[in-house]
Amino acid sequence: MKHLIALLFLFFTTILLAQTKVSGEIKDEFGEPVAFANVIFKDSNEGTISNEEGRFYLESDENYSTVAFSFVGYQTKEITLGQRTTYKLVIVLEEEASSLDEVVVYSGKQSKKNNPAIDILRKIWENRRENGVKKFKQYTYDKYEKLEFDINTIDSSLIKSKIFKGMEFIFDQTDTSNITGNTYLPIFINEAFSKVYGDNLLKEEKEVLEGNKNSGFDNNNTLIAYLKDLYSEYDVYDNYLKFFDKAFTSPLSRTGIDVYNYVLLDSAYRDNKWCYNIVYYPRRKNELTFKGDFWVNDSTWAIKEINLQASKSANLNWVREVYIEQEFDVLNDSIFLITRDYFMSDFSFRKKEEAQGIYGKRTTLYNNYAFDVPKEKKFYSGQVDPYQYEVYNRPDDFWEERRLENLNKDEKGVYKMLDTLKTVRRFKTLYNVGSVLASGYYEVNNFDIGPVFSIFGFNEAEGMRIRLGGRTYFSQNDRWRLEGFGAYGFKDNRFKYGISGKYLLDRKSRLIVFGGNRRDVEQTGASLTNSTDVLGRSLASSSLVSVGANDRLTRINLSTFGLEVEPSKDFNVRLTASYRTLKSATETFSINYKVFEDGVDTGAVRDEIKQPEIELSFNYTPGRKTSGYGVERTVINTGQFPTFFLGYSKGLKGIMNGDFDYERLQALYVQPWNIGGLGRLYSTVEVGKTFGQVPLSLLNPIPGNQTYFSVYNSFSQLDYYEFVSDTYASVHLQHNFGGRIFQRIPLIRKLNLREIIGFRAVYGDISEENIALNASNIVYKSPEDIYWEWSVGVGNIFKIFRLDFNFRGNYLENPEARPFGVTGTFQFVF
Template identity: 65%
Template sequence: MKQFLFSLIFLVSLLASAQSKVGGIVVDDSGSPVAFANVLFKNSTEGTITNDNGRFYLESESTYDSLVVSFIGYETLEMALKAKVNYNMRIVLSEGQEQLDEVVVYVGKQSKKNNPAIDILKKIWAKKRVNGLRKFKQYQYDKYEKIEFDLNTIDSALMNSKLFKGLEFVFADLDTSRITGKTYLPLFLNESASKVYGDNALKEEKEEVLGNKNSGFSNNQAIIGFVEDLYSDYDIYENYLKFFDKSFTSPLSRTGIDTYNYVLSDSAFVDNKWCYNIIYYPRRKNELTFKGDFWVNDTTFAIKKINLAVTKSANINWVKDIYIEQEFEVVSDSVFLLKRDYMLSDFSFNKKEQSRGVYGKRTTVFDNYTFDIPKPRNFYKTVSDPFDPVVFGRDSTFWANKRLESLNKDEQGIYKLLDTLKTVPKFKTYYNIVSILGSGYIEIDKWNIDIGDIYSVFGYNDAEGVRIRGGARTYFGQNDLWRLQGFTAYGFDDRKFKYGISAKFLLDRKSRLIISGGNRRDIEQLGLTLNPTTDVLGRSIASSAVLTVGANDRLTNINLSTFNVEMEPLTNFRVRVGSSFRTLSSALPEAFSLDYIDPTSPTGISSEIKQFDITTSLIYTPGKRTIGYGVERRNINDNYSTLLLNYTKGISGFLESDFDYEKVQFSYTQPWQIGGFGRLFSTIEVGKTFGEVPLGLLNVIPGNQTLFSIYNTFPNLDFYEFVTDTYASLHLEHNFNGRLFSRIPLLRKLNLREIVGLRGVWGDLSEENIQLSSPTNIPLIAPNDQIYWEYSFGIGNIFKIFRIDFNFRGNYLDNPEARPFSVTGTFGFNF
């Protein structure tokens, strides 16, 4: 995501024109801004709502000569527009003189009792389950979508800067946003056309992508994936609308009356349907809410038109504005179906009015609805390939027929301009820089190789001391059917080279049949996960952490070879069968021993484990979405669950393997969106080992001696503090996304986020396994007397990037050098 946003700032193209443009501020008689005032072109339904500071901007492709400004408690004001463009307007509203006979509505918080707007809202709730597509057994419709990204707040300082020297031609045509009034420079355009089929009785829906076209970035699934994740579908009738991993309370929500103020503002004919106009705005600041208005029909109580703008105080990072418009058409005189959906997001490092950023705009148009044409269930199970090269190679005739909304002259120019930009050396340089920062790889196009990743160059641990690493991978394109990758590293204390190499090949696209294999010789901290590592390229953060709590000296030399066959017979259901051969020994024998009793050894003790395993894995990820059709695909969402079942068979004798054993492990990870109360992340994991194995093959309860907050570990446990052959663990972490802190006046403006965690594990270790590893120099203890547990309180979004967790140990405080309390943290760019 960062790569894409940064790249946008260095790309280019142009804009649109409008016939009427107005902008300015609305104030009262004392000069104080009037927030959430209604601003409309006279005799139209085209309007907007002033922001928290009373400012507004509005434009239309039609020409209007008057503007109407109103708000409850003030006299409605009608202003003549002297020109097509009227900026910097200062509109003064006077307090109303007339009193309403029955209902008295005040500026600010509105009453929940005797409020006609809330009476209408309750009727919307009663009807929402039978409106729109839900009225029919089956449905079909055409869908056209265009996505545009623009660099905004273009001024003379930016145009004359050294950054754009030699690229001045990109500023030949500039325009202003009809939503924000800012000058912008288009950078990217994506179009897609598809056919959607659905069956309400079967609860099935599928979308066939017929065509997809990108400006200047042919077949760039990374950008498409970013767009799909950014602009996931939503239903305004749902209680919560999810954007950027946050749940915003819908103004049509049943909980809306506790979150929003509602005002019945007007009633009028909209497309020959009598509708009520309701204005809404939040009751409190710093919550994930909108402001805006909607028009609702007086008989079906279906929404005809709605506007939603995220409030400036909403607890969300890197997004200054979100603006949504939806329009519905009337079918058969009573059925309201979605006709057009428009969404604009303004990405910026801060929310100051003058700050530059990037607009992300999505326009979706729906047409040609047909109903009650049944399809067999198998029809919905057969999914077409959205990344078929044919889909990306549609000609101009196809797009002329499938565009449900024509491109304006400026959007048409984006394709030509970006093709020109790709030939400009300076633009190529900028693009390469942001590509390296975003992906971590340096592209060597003439060799089809990437060097990197650059973020793994430096490391440190007690065994290697300072460590440097370099790597490379083959890269012909995003949909490569095969990939080779490798690295080499050197430790300055142990004076040894390490390496890793892997190869993977996609043999069949339909079934996702992949074979892979590799070898790695390295030093690793194996006490960070319950599952044995099969990664021949990666490395845990605990193996390279510069700062740790206590001695990070329980490190292992690992020589790992793997071979795997994987396929996906059903969508999101993978079957993997693999074999591995590993040699394990302590990297620091004086501090950490993997010794075990071995009657075949001359000394009766061995310090090295050789083990051959065969593992079968079943992995189910319902709801997971990916992009690409090559050997490596990218995930474009993170709200899916993961169910994993592993069966491992250790075979002795083969390749001098040491042990016969069986191991069964199951884990279930699930994110839960708890309405407006944030997001809960949960993981349940159980496992058992059958047979006698030494310490290096047992299940170590994941400790964490680093200063980083690492999910699925126990931050108050040292590495190898608990060792098991039978275990069950639970991890819960809930992020309230600032809902509690927003109620505290002194903390409200800081936009902090509260995180709570609870984790526990029970485990056992047989006497036979304890005796087998008796020569080791660390105690072998399992949490079998009682469940070991911890809890934590965290504060996130500190300066928008930092998070600190305060972790408390619940029991086993008598263990040697037990840590009752710890502080960990992390940083990152999160919405």
Template identity: 60%
Template sequence: MKKFLFTLFLLVVVIVHSQSKVSGIILDEYDAPVAFANIVFKNSSEGTITNDNGRFYLEADSTYDTLIVSFIGYDTQEIVLDKKVNYDMKIIMVESTEQLDEVIVYTGKQSKKNNPAIDILKKIWAKKRENGVRKFKSYDYDKYEKIEFDLNTIDSALIKSKVFKGMEFVFNDLDTSRITGKTYLPIFLNEVSSKIYGNNEFELEKEEVLGNKNSGFGGNQAITAFVEDLYTDYDIYNNYLKFFDKSFTSPLSKTGVDTYNYVLSDSTYIDNKWCYNIIYYPRRKNELTFKGDFWVNDTTFAIKKINMEVTKSANINWVKEIYIEQDFDVISDSVFLLKRDYMLSDFAFSKKEKSKGVYGKRTTVYDNYIFNVKHPESFYKSVSDPYDTNVFQRDSIFWKNARLESLNEDEAGIFKLLDTLKTVPKFNTFYNVASILASGYVEIDKWNLDIGDLYSTFGFNDAEGIRVRAGARTFFSQNDPWRIEAYTAYGFTDKKFKHGLSGKFMLDRKSRLILSGGHRRDVEQLGISLTSTNDVLGRSIASSALVSVGNNNRLTSINLGVINLEMEPVKNFRFSLGSSFRTLSSALPEDFSLDYIDEDSPTGISSEIKQFDINTTIIYTPGKKTIGYGVERYDVNENYSTLLLNCTVGLSEFLESDFDYQRLQFSYTQPWQLGGFGRLTSTVELGKTFGEVPLGLLSVVPGNQTLFSLYNTFPNLDFYEFVTDTYATLHLEHNFNGRLFSRIPFLRKLNLREIVGLRGAWGTISDENIALSAPTNIPLLAPSDEIYWEYSLGIGNIFKIFRIDFNFRGNYLENPDARAFGVTGTFGFNF
């Protein structure tokens, strides 16, 4: 009886929220599913196509009584709809027997020659820069965006499950997706109202945020940053569209003819403009492609309407479905402007039809276009404060006027629903557990304190043996203007306590002037990075690797104090000036010596380095996006370059410092999105030390004796195998995202991804520096005779989370204990 009532309730919801809904499966005469069949309500442009399994779902706000089903090579069918809601339809397609003059029938893979759809596509390419805002010198328009997250595939079993016991009231707000036909429950909503200003002559564009409103988890910036990164802007006319860090071939791409099949399906008037309808679907499985159709004008060849659905075989994880719609307005005979952009993503652990997951939906509406309004170049370069408190405190009157698309009843109810949920202890428990797993910290609200990082609680190395660590940080809000963090650790082999204390204080928010400082006494694996900074609380994974390769005993005891002043006068351009005083000594003197010649020592040899340095660092990260305005911020995206220039001056005698020297270092990291060929990451590092310094102050070519794949290290080098005072390194790593494996039949279904790497290092060390460290018990070698190089072949996306790299050493195989081959790996949740 309860199941009947639940089904009846869903039916009521369906009827109330829409006038026409249909779903079902399309089969041929042999009961084989017909993929990519075209389905449309008669006398409308409301349509869809079947998925790989022949299934479809279609919804419209208006009432229609006839459904038209067609596919090239089959007879077109008109099906009378005797009800507003028709689910689980079974439609049988019959192969066409008619042969009409001057009609070419396309089935399966379409020819690239004599195909009218491709002729139209070529005209779209020629005209794409002549449509939209690019036709004008300047443009202004309003933009309204809402991002919503929903639990989906809600059924009676889920409602009655123990998970939701005591929270059954949340299901009062169930709705049904017009795309998939599945029930869903809204849980999060974010709204942004903006004004866009652009100038095509200056090639500049700026966005002024007028209002920002969150519901649900709006206070958690980690979640907000995740949402922001998922839904970046895109242009369907581009050759490749980037979603979830993957490049999908656009159906309007110039390379689309090699990726998609195109069929000219229909033509009709839309908004008094004659338009052609073209259906497209992928030529091969497992590639990052779409299926769908678009309507294009017959004179301007501008897109009037397009829908894109990612094929289920696409090599992407944790996303069961992606659906995109864009509608364009006809402003004049030759101007088509984007009016509405809708994107739905179905996140789930499994791609099975009945699997439960979370919808992520973004709707962006554009309106009030104004052209050729003159603004000076400085206007476009000026940046408004995105964290103005007024932006986040707009009243209901503002939002009533700012919403270019009104909230429906369920969306409006999210705010009330979440306020109610936050009063339920069980919900708060779920939220706290998720927050701990995401951040690694346990929040203690009454003390404004976080305990953690929990992921650093246990470790192991040769010097300390088993190591335990406990820490805490102040935390009043995500945007704290100051933060203090501390930890203590204990090693059961060396029987010593270690500690670290760090403080950061924002003196000026506009320029992000930050004063920071701290002290640390610990055991560390130095030489894991060439251009590392003096992070008081930072610790490399190599310092506590549970399993290592070879004798991983070259550890250093470090006693470090730092003070630093940093500012960001221009967005993404950071400048810092600081000083540090450190004492370095070997944590295992019998195995690894930092001894050097010291004429002032009674023995002529010193085992400890005391050094005072002044550091100046410039970091430029063009294209980087962040969220938050406190002393700590969250990165939103990964696709930006990083340029670093560091100058270090060592002063002797001051605070009993030992050495005078100067060091210049430069690094440049650049990710390259190479369309359908994947993603290449490159890093170049250069450095030189002027003056005589011992081993502890030289530049070590970063080795890797762990079993983890660590970018920017050399996995076949031991720590301190190469030591330099002048160096240059290059790292290249390319992820093909499965482009090659997708063409191998027996590998295709595994959705594996190919990764290749190439690394090289060159460096020298002066005779004076070698002589200074003569007492040390390790050889001081530099790759000066020839460039040291390695290469690797990797397989990623194993069971969706694992990656294995097979690493090969190219030369210097005569070095003591040289490792010619090694295997490393990593794991993580990647799309």
């Protein structure tokens, strides 16, 4: 949402393509809005439905003189238009008198009994079919996708404002949305043409990108991939449709009759197929539902056309409007293949019609279907260079031949307009400001300064801390990258630094060599699964505010060198050699350990550890989506895919004066779950064991949290090093109901709050041999009785903040145990 821009409303009638436009609101005789009423140009199939406030907008490329307004339970009303453009109409519908033969009138809440629309809906369930291509052994088709990003609601005061001085020419490309009626300005377009191959017997599918064309900025692939993920693939027959990481109830789902009203409105031929037209709209406000209509065939009971428009009252942040159209074609009188999919979203800070916002639109067209032409299995598993220069630089004649939908006048103008815009100095300044907010880095030629959000920090060892860093950045497809930082603590008067480099040796297998060195202060007990990221740093050691004394910090000097490779998609193998020295960073915290020789305590005590280590790790993230083809990639769908991690570490004694010989096994499993209309669950399981005798700094402290931030995978009511183990197993569960409970409470419904519950537990143990090494001021204690916590939270406070109320379940007898605490976090989520 960092791309939202504040703009207002204006119509440029001289360049609009539509011939007839009409807008206004529909009311009943008592002045109440009539929601979901039908608005249609007379003697046509072109129409729309009023929103929850009774407002509507309708346009057509044809000339029409009459508009009809209707809704079940009201008399149909026709209005003659005096001109091609008619705005701000006020339509009053009168209730329909019951006829002598007692016709059934549907209005407001619809009955689930004796409703012909629901009888048809049951037929759809009984004859539910998979996507048409799944009916064949193999399939292939052409896929053309157009993504567009538009500024909307523009007025003359904005055009004349100083912010656009020198850029007034961009407003020559404005157009009007036929969905919302708002004026908009296209700011970039991305076109992609692909061939899709699939084999249902092998359960394989492969999409080969043959062409990609960008307008706007050369490096906008991350934004494009982000939009594609927002508008992920969906099947209208599924019970729930996932958009913006939310699960909307489909109007075709078996649970639809509990959340939607259905009305059988009409029947007619659609492309030589007799179809029924059913209108649907929500039974309650604030739920993740749609309003719209669909046409269903009377023999196959397959959907021919469907329109979905998200309810304005849906508990969804930053999105004012969601509109979907799908069209299907008939093959062999029985199988319906999708031919067109249109998805439009109106992003805005506010949901009011006059609010400023940005449209994101995706149009996907499908053509040239072919079936039962097999290909060898190696065709699907074979890898190609993911970045091919010619694919992104196709000539114009390539697009003239393969576009399945011609660009309109305004879309064509965007390419030229943006080429000019990029030469304007003021625009470059605005772009740089937006880039800093989005990435956290300030661009200076081919070097990024940042991250700007980590400049200031505080801890007991360093006091106030200042950190400045940067990285090389030529493009997101860089084969190499250097990164570093320098930091200074005003309490310990010490300079810290870190530097790392990595190089992509082979793009197909993603073979990468990396290395670096860091001298810093670290909270080593902030996580169970260890990281050898040379520039990694935990929030725990740099939080400006903490609970109690955050003095259990370690000075670390870490050097790493390694290789990583991706032998198959989403599967990463990493081999790392590291050397680190560890020493306490404060006088009140000790990591001292006793020196044993041949199993005998020598009486000597050391306060510094020198430890070389070899680590082999495997990371599998099926379903992860990334952007970029360089040494670093941006993950697009963060938090939407499972993660499987397995790591083996070997400590080397005697090599480079290494102090300890040990082995460590660690495993991690993270899984997000969409539970239909009940919200979203995050689950994490971690297990690990260290074999061999090791001191405190090489053990696994159970990760506490002494900050006021809600940190997932930590224990909010534990202090750092309160529990220490060499064997552990932990589970974390966090469920966000998405407002399903709050939306049923009238007094707080409009606040769109979201309820969150959490549970976390850990078992740990520690050997007598490791206890014997202890010479620190930490008393070793493991959660052998399974330590546990629970929490309840309220999210979406002012749309950006979440509060968690955390309760400690046991071990309340521990010194300075915290039975209750409050943590919070800022979240920019839909």
